[in-house]
Amino acid sequence: MKFKAAIFDMDGTLVNTLEDISDGVNEMLEHFNFPARSLEEVRKFVGNGARKLVERSIPSEKSADKNFVDEALEYYDKCYSRHALNKSKPYEGIMELLTELERKKIPLGICTNKQKFAAIKIAEKILSPVKFSEIVGDEKGKVRKPNPSRVLEIAKKFGVQPAEVAYFGDTAIDMQTAHNAGFFSVGVSWGFRPKSELQENNAEIIVDSPKEILQKINFF
Secondary structure, three states: OEEOEEEEOOEOOOEEOHHHHHHHHHHHHHHOOOOOOOHHHHHHHOOOOHHHHHHHHOOHHHHOOHHHHHHHHHHHHHHHHHHOOOOOEEOOOHHHHHHHHHHOOOOEEEEEEEEHHHHHHHHHHOOOOOOOOEEEEEOOOOOOOOOOHHHHHHHHHHOOOHHHEEEEEOOHHHHHHHHHHOOEEEEEOOOOOOHHHHHHOOOOEEEOOHHHHHHHOEEO
């Protein structure tokens, strides 16, 4: 099959952001005198947006208190904004992949459940000079993945049909998003979740390196 557009998840797919997310989480937890979380705990908590990340990170007895979660989320956003560019970096081979897709004039998009302000900052600073035509992130009042509405909006802006889009991600949420949208689902094995999660969520193909994407998926 050949595809006319590529849409990517960000965390665990394009950029290894885990340490910066963990640092932001632990700064927030320290502020409220809660125990710190390990890197592996944070790895399991990400994927469903910053609010869910905060709910999973704080003690369980506090996670049901909506007003407290609001307060903790606001503080976490400030913490993460300070940390977002400190340790994050593209996975090996990602810049070469994106540069080649740009050379082929393939429209590039990002759809992530991370905060939109952080997604834009990372795309502009860490993934530069590659330009993404559309960047969709978590915003108040907007649906999140696996709801397909926002990725379908990107496809519409690109002027392509869902079947002409390859969607790349590292989690069950990403594979569900691709299927819900009618995209071709590509699981990447180098991210935050095990390959088994991608298999269990019916990834149509799983790749082990960005280079493999160019070898196995045709863009035109």
